[in-house]
Amino acid sequence: MTTPSSSRAARFAAFSLGVALVAAPSATAAPAVPGSAPVLTHGVGLTPPVTPTATATARAKLKVTIKRTSGYRLQTGTRSTFTGTAPRKTFKGNKVTLQRKVGNGAWVNVASAKVSSKGTYSVSGITTGVGVNSWRTFGVVPKTKKKKAYNVVSPVQAMWSLQWFYLYDLGRVNSYGWSHASTSIAGRAFSRSVGSYYDRRSGWGEYNLGYKCDEFRAEIGLRDDSETGAVRRFVASLDGAETSLGDKGLGSVTSVRIDTRTRFRLRLDVVDVSNPDGWGYYGNARILCQSKP
Incomplete structure (x- = not known):
C-alpha cells in the first residue's frame, strides 16, 4: 500500500525525467527558409564551417x-x-x-x-x-x-x-546664302569649306552640336576669285553669344579656333562690309566631338 507522499514523489520523479529527455542534445534543425533545405544547428551530422583556402x-x-x-x-x-x-x-x-x-x-x-x-x-x-x-x-x-x-x-x-567632323559633311539646321564647297583661299586649297556665295550680301549657316563637341577650327578668308578691295567680316555665335573673328580682304588666310564645350548650336556668319564682289569662306571648317553631332 502506497502512501500519498510516496505517490507524489513518484509523479515528481516521472515529470523530472520527461524534462530531462526534452532538454537532452539531439540533431535538431533550424527553422527552414521556404524553398531551402534545413540546416543542422548542433548534434550528430553537423557540417563544420568552411575555412577559406x-x-x-x-x-x-x-x-x-x-x-x-x-x-x-x-x-x-x-x-x-x-x-x-x-x-x-x-x-x-x-x-x-x-x-x-x-x-x-x-x-x-x-x-x-x-x-x-x-x-x-x-x-x-x-x-x-x-x-x-x-x-x-x-x-x-x-x-x-x-x-x-x-x-x-x-x-x-x-x-x-x-574625332574631327567637317561641317561640309553635316546637315544644316538653317541657312541663307550659304554653301558647302571646295574652294581656294590665298592660293591654298580647302576641299571641305563652308561660306557665302551671294555677291555683296551676308550669308550664314547654323549647325547643331548637341553638347557633344569641344572645339571649332577653320581657316578664314576670301575666295581667290573675289574682287580687289572686297572685305568680309567673319562672326561665330554659340547659343546666341557672338564672337567676332575679324575682317578679311583678298589674298590672306587666318586660322581660328573656338571653345565649344557645353554648347548646343553654332552659327557662322559672313558679313559684307564693302562694295566689291567677294565670297567669304571658312576653309575646312571642322568640329572636335565625342560622336557625330
Whole structure:
C-alpha cells in the first residue's frame, strides 16, 4: 500500500525525467527558409564551417590600382597615360599589362610595364575610335604546384575619344546664302569649306552640336576669285553669344579656333562690309566631338 507522499514523489520523479529527455542534445534543425533545405544547428551530422583556402586568402590580398594622368577627353590617335600600384615580384615577369576597350567591344592588350622597386608603374596607350575608351591593367600570378595561374585586374578607367567632323559633311539646321564647297583661299586649297556665295550680301549657316563637341577650327578668308578691295567680316555665335573673328580682304588666310564645350548650336556668319564682289569662306571648317553631332 502506497502512501500519498510516496505517490507524489513518484509523479515528481516521472515529470523530472520527461524534462530531462526534452532538454537532452539531439540533431535538431533550424527553422527552414521556404524553398531551402534545413540546416543542422548542433548534434550528430553537423557540417563544420568552411575555412577559406590559402589560395582564396592570397587572392584577396593582391590588388592592382590604376589612375589616369592624361585628359578625360582626348583626340583619337593621341596617347592616354596612366600610373598605378601593384604587388612587387608577384606577377609573371614583374609586369602589368594595359588593356583598352572601345565602346562595347572586346578588351585588347596594348602595352605592358615593369613594376618598380616601390611597387609602382606607369604605362600608356593610343586612344582610338570615337566615343568611350575604357582602360584597365592586370598582372598574372604564375602557376605553382598547388594552384593554377590567375589574373589580378585593376578597376576600370574610362574617357572620351574625340574625332574631327567637317561641317561640309553635316546637315544644316538653317541657312541663307550659304554653301558647302571646295574652294581656294590665298592660293591654298580647302576641299571641305563652308561660306557665302551671294555677291555683296551676308550669308550664314547654323549647325547643331548637341553638347557633344569641344572645339571649332577653320581657316578664314576670301575666295581667290573675289574682287580687289572686297572685305568680309567673319562672326561665330554659340547659343546666341557672338564672337567676332575679324575682317578679311583678298589674298590672306587666318586660322581660328573656338571653345565649344557645353554648347548646343553654332552659327557662322559672313558679313559684307564693302562694295566689291567677294565670297567669304571658312576653309575646312571642322568640329572636335565625342560622336557625330
